[in-house]
Amino acid sequence: MKNHRPKNLNLFSIRFPIPAIVSILHRISGVILFLATPLVIWALSCSLDSQDSFQNLQDNLSTPLFKILAFGILSPFLYHFIAGIRHLLMDVNIGVSLKSGRASAFVTLILAIVTIVLAGIYLW
DSSP, X not given: OOOOOXXXXXXXXXXXXXXXXXXXXXXXXXXXXXXXXXXXXXXXXHHHHOHHHHHHHHHHHTSHHHHHHHHHHHHHXXXXXXXXXXXXXXXXXXXXXXXXXXXXXXXXXXXXXXXXXXXXXXHO
């Protein structure tokens, strides 16, 4: 028996609800943080190696390229942190209803945008 239901394979035409978008972005930010971990560990190692190595790292981090890189790592971290708090609250049954879930997703998105903008202002 054939299924004659319409199929929409274009993922860009599907409108996701805001809780789904927040959840997907949380996963994406986690992957970015995982991939950035070796770079952060390398920077930590350089900062602890010697005084000259620390000074060299500090000089490099003040260049525009490294500021962009730092912003590229800091942004997913801030988003993941805020969305993680939302998930932890949902784990203890705070904000699990449909209405409060939408509201907490909206607040998460707004807080993340504000903190990311503030981090960008701080870096520059």
